[in-house]
Amino acid sequence: MTLLMSAMLFTGVAMATPQITLENSNSKSILLQQEKVKIEAENLPDAVKTNITNDETVKVFPIAEAFQVAKLDGTFHYEVIFENGTEEKLTKKYDQEGNEIIEE
Known part of the structure; x- marks a missing residue:
């Protein structure tokens, strides 16, 4: 009986450990951000x-401000x-080809 309970406890701990690891890796990915650089409108x-x-x-x-935003995949868009x-x-976003990016 003690052996069975020990095995169940060990299995429960072993299954809980990957969940903790996954939560830590997810929080690291949230720290990655896009780089936003102010540029002149011209x-x-x-x-x-x-x-x-x-x-x-x-x-x-008139344009109040303009930004070039580097995305994680290496491309840019403009705000x-x-x-x-x-x-x-009023803020609008455009891709590199000048197309307006409409966010839903």
Whole structure:
């Protein structure tokens, strides 16, 4: 009986250990972040500038800030903040080809 209980206790401890390890590795991956670098609006790629010029919703607003964001896969996207006359400025994101990224 004691041998059976010892075996059950050992098996329970052995099964619990991988769960703890998985939780630790997940918390490490959360620490990885994208690199966001402020750039001048005139340094945006031509494709992004063209899209902004052709977009009726933002073409009349001045650009307050622009950022180049390096993603974990080595590609970039651009975050452009427009001065739209309200406290909450309008922010749009564009890929490297100038296409607007619409987040759902």
